[in-house]
Amino acid sequence: MASLQFKIKATDAFSKARAGTILTDHGSIETPIFMPVGTVGSVKAVTQQQLKEQVRAEIILGNTYHLYLRPGLPVLEAAGGLHRFNGWNKPILTDSGGFQVFSLAKSRKINEEGVIFRSHIDGSKHLFTPEKAIDIQRSIGADIMMAFDECPPGASAYEYAKSSMLLTHRWLDRCFNQFNNTPDKYGYTQNLFPIVQGGIHHDLRKASCEYISAKAAAGNAIGGLSVGEPIETMYEICNLCCDHLPVNKPRYLMGVGTPWNILECIGMGIDMFDCVMPTRNGRNAMLFTSRGIINIDNKKWEHDFSVLDDGIDCETSQYYSKAYVRHLFKSKEYLGLIIASIHNLAFYLWLVKQARLHIEQGDFVSWKSGMISRLQQRL
Amino acid sequence: MASLQFKIKATDAFSKARAGTILTDHGSIETPIFMPVGTVGSVKAVTQQQLKEQVRAEIILGNTYHLYLRPGLPVLEAAGGLHRFNGWNKPILTDSGGFQVFSLAKSRKINEEGVIFRSHIDGSKHLFTPEKAIDIQRSIGADIMMAFDECPPGASAYEYAKSSMLLTHRWLDRCFNQFNNTPDKYGYTQNLFPIVQGGIHHDLRKASCEYISAKAAAGNAIGGLSVGEPIETMYEICNLCCDHLPVNKPRYLMGVGTPWNILECIGMGIDMFDCVMPTRNGRNAMLFTSRGIINIDNKKWEHDFSVLDDGIDCETSQYYSKAYVRHLFKSKEYLGLIIASIHNLAFYLWLVKQARLHIEQGDFVSWKSGMISRLQQRL
Known part of the structure; x- marks a missing residue:
């Protein structure tokens, strides 16, 4: 065929x-x-x-x-x-x-x-x-x-x-x-x-x-x-x-x-x-987000009730709060690594989709350089 | 209030x-x-x-x-x-x-x-x-x-x-x-x-x-x-x-x-x-189904491509095959215990809903005795 x-x-x-x-x-x-x-x-x-x-x-x-x-x-x-x-x-x-x-x-x-x-x-x-x-x-x-x-x-x-x-x-x-x-x-x-x-x-x-x-x-x-x-x-x-x-x-x-x-x-x-990387790092509490990198294990998220990532079109990322997911990781709950895996994968898929849109729009290079410095930030 | x-x-x-x-x-x-x-x-x-x-x-x-x-x-x-x-x-x-x-x-x-x-x-x-x-x-x-x-x-x-x-x-x-x-x-x-x-x-x-x-x-x-x-x-x-x-x-x-x-x-x-029990036993490969108990770890399911349980109204139970879920347990994949937990809980919720329907229908006792002997069977 x-x-x-x-x-x-x-x-x-x-x-x-x-x-x-x-x-x-x-x-x-x-x-x-x-x-x-x-x-x-x-x-x-x-x-x-x-x-x-x-x-x-x-x-x-x-x-x-x-x-x-x-x-x-x-x-x-x-x-x-x-x-x-x-x-x-x-x-x-x-x-x-x-x-x-x-x-x-x-x-x-x-x-x-x-x-x-x-x-x-x-x-x-x-x-x-x-x-x-x-x-x-x-x-x-x-x-x-x-x-x-x-x-x-x-x-x-x-x-x-x-x-x-x-x-x-x-x-x-x-x-x-x-x-x-x-x-x-x-x-x-x-x-x-x-x-x-x-x-x-x-x-x-x-x-x-x-x-x-x-x-x-x-x-x-x-x-x-x-x-x-x-x-x-x-x-x-x-x-x-x-x-x-x-x-x-x-x-x-x-x-x-x-x-x-x-x-x-x-x-x-x-x-x-x-x-x-998205699944393995996710299971180890590292989240890639549209604003930068989050170590969700960190105490700084203990009282942060904002959602994991409101910048990407994934229901899971926009549903659970950083404080809740941190709690799940601290408590070694399966749901923590489930959410982190879904989020990180959704982020990767969102990212390549954005790249595609910017290639079509003709501003890929300028978008890319701004995005790369944003994504590498540790939040 | x-x-x-x-x-x-x-x-x-x-x-x-x-x-x-x-x-x-x-x-x-x-x-x-x-x-x-x-x-x-x-x-x-x-x-x-x-x-x-x-x-x-x-x-x-x-x-x-x-x-x-x-x-x-x-x-x-x-x-x-x-x-x-x-x-x-x-x-x-x-x-x-x-x-x-x-x-x-x-x-x-x-x-x-x-x-x-x-x-x-x-x-x-x-x-x-x-x-x-x-x-x-x-x-x-x-x-x-x-x-x-x-x-x-x-x-x-x-x-x-x-x-x-x-x-x-x-x-x-x-x-x-x-x-x-x-x-x-x-x-x-x-x-x-x-x-x-x-x-x-x-x-x-x-x-x-x-x-x-x-x-x-x-x-x-x-x-x-x-x-x-x-x-x-x-x-x-x-x-x-x-x-x-x-x-x-x-x-x-x-x-x-x-x-x-x-x-x-x-x-x-x-x-x-x-x-x-439904979640704990599920994580240990024991599935409660509408036809009886399944130890999904067992070799007998290796080639059984029928779904986990076609008798209950849960998408997960009707989606994955016994052979696949057995493979997931043998491979120690998280997805195995995720599916088993969802299925067992859905089964418990299905069961109490059936009980309710039979109470309303007036045949609860006869339904119950048939169901109990069915559910206790080891498949």
Whole structure:
């Protein structure tokens, strides 16, 4: 079936930002977009109804490594894929499992064939290959699947980064081969995005972009950033990659980042983002708001009965007071982290929607610089 | 201002069950009713919106002991009471703090004046007296406040139960004295319910009912049950108390119980219930459903893609599959306990609503006996 379509609706005259729409068989996605992370098929502490009505998520992520281990493919296939299993009927993107294998699994061994690793849950032994990563993602039923890549540490030396990139490129060929030789599993179109690697080395990144671009995929991703390198380096590499990836395809910056990281990278031409920061930091009492950062645990909010954030269009954010949510965190109540997770995700979705509106309005750059200094304030 | 009103709409011809309406300044409550427990001002793992729309709760509980310690009265008073603090604008009932002081606080000492205890949070020393229990509940802003009582262990010997009951009665006089000499704190009517004590001793319970009834309160509660005594004893005492408490006032059985306990006690003339069981057991993977009990952790649900419970009118219960919720519990995802808490509470509210309908229809007793054997089945 036809790949997903990407239509650019507006491009900013003063930056490389663009506003567009991605059309998938599970509905459309307005870009730039932030994608909440639903590691094991659940965005932590948020119901599917809240994701739609409060957060206004348009697409969520699932993690291949986690879903493969638990509930496992027999359950997911019997359910008819992850959408049916978890009741999320909008688009789903899955990572390839590569990143988690390198960060979570035990005693992993990489060779040309793939990666042998042991489950962090029960120690059982598994092999992921590019072909298997595609098969698993087909079974999960992702609308957007990611190529299986090696993700080296942020500051890897040139030679290591180069050989890792070349391995990723060889794996990419095998991914596309498997992708092109297997049917969509559940009747709707599944797409495959390749991933640029190359560490912090400009010529490697450029070469990787060219290799990836030649695949003429439905969209392209930038991996291996926000993994320990300085933030200026991240911006530099992201910017360079955007210049060497196709203009007419969505660009996905994996695992990034803070609200201001996202705004800066939108300005470079990134269309899609994911990050665990809004939910993870939310569970640790850190709230991102339209006026700046709140540590809701802090005593200063004890008597502040104003709502969490009256600047964003989320019922939860406009319903509960800072004093109440602080009380919930001090009392270690589940409701505290539920509210914080919903709010932070809704804030991220609000932010990318605002970015989109300002791209369309033509004042994205000036809006962005004011917004970035506002958002970084500690309240 | 005028006390809450209780209007009996239907009485069952074959049992002592009745269906009624309690009118408060925060809205009406259809009885028999189950009241979710919101210990520190939050029903664990459930948002206020879900409580209204999914659970269909009509009144919730707050715990005086917990709220007094945290967030504390200065915060609650500055907020304008618990309703404004937690955003729950329907009725709230608070316990008197007595039960928690006896079960949670450290190094408590009881004397005629009241109870001196140390906070389980920071070890700080506090004194609760009948007068103070009323003052605190006024500040919390409960629509229904409870008298300060001593709650002796379930199997207390006669002499201990008797002297404890007599102390509770003397405290009750002081509670009503304080209640009658203090104004409603926030403009709406606050009511005080006395509590029957007397352990498992019939003559003490009867004497306590008579003492309590003489207060002509807006409603009456039965305390000191479901605290370790055999279930048949609980039923026996509950039944006896119902026979000796006013017919035209709501009767509240504190801290009870399982779904079948609730149905049996409705048949004896109880109108109001509260219990942590639906939320606590839910967090431990035990689901009460309209077809019986499910341990959702169990492997037998791994491939069961039917919804949690299609027999009750709750969107959450009819949305997520058993296999998905099992997966969430196995993966220790917050969403598992969120769904289980919402479902179990919605089930309890559904159950008392069904009881009400069958009381009105006149077939409560036959419906109850079929339902009780169904609900106790382990699926």
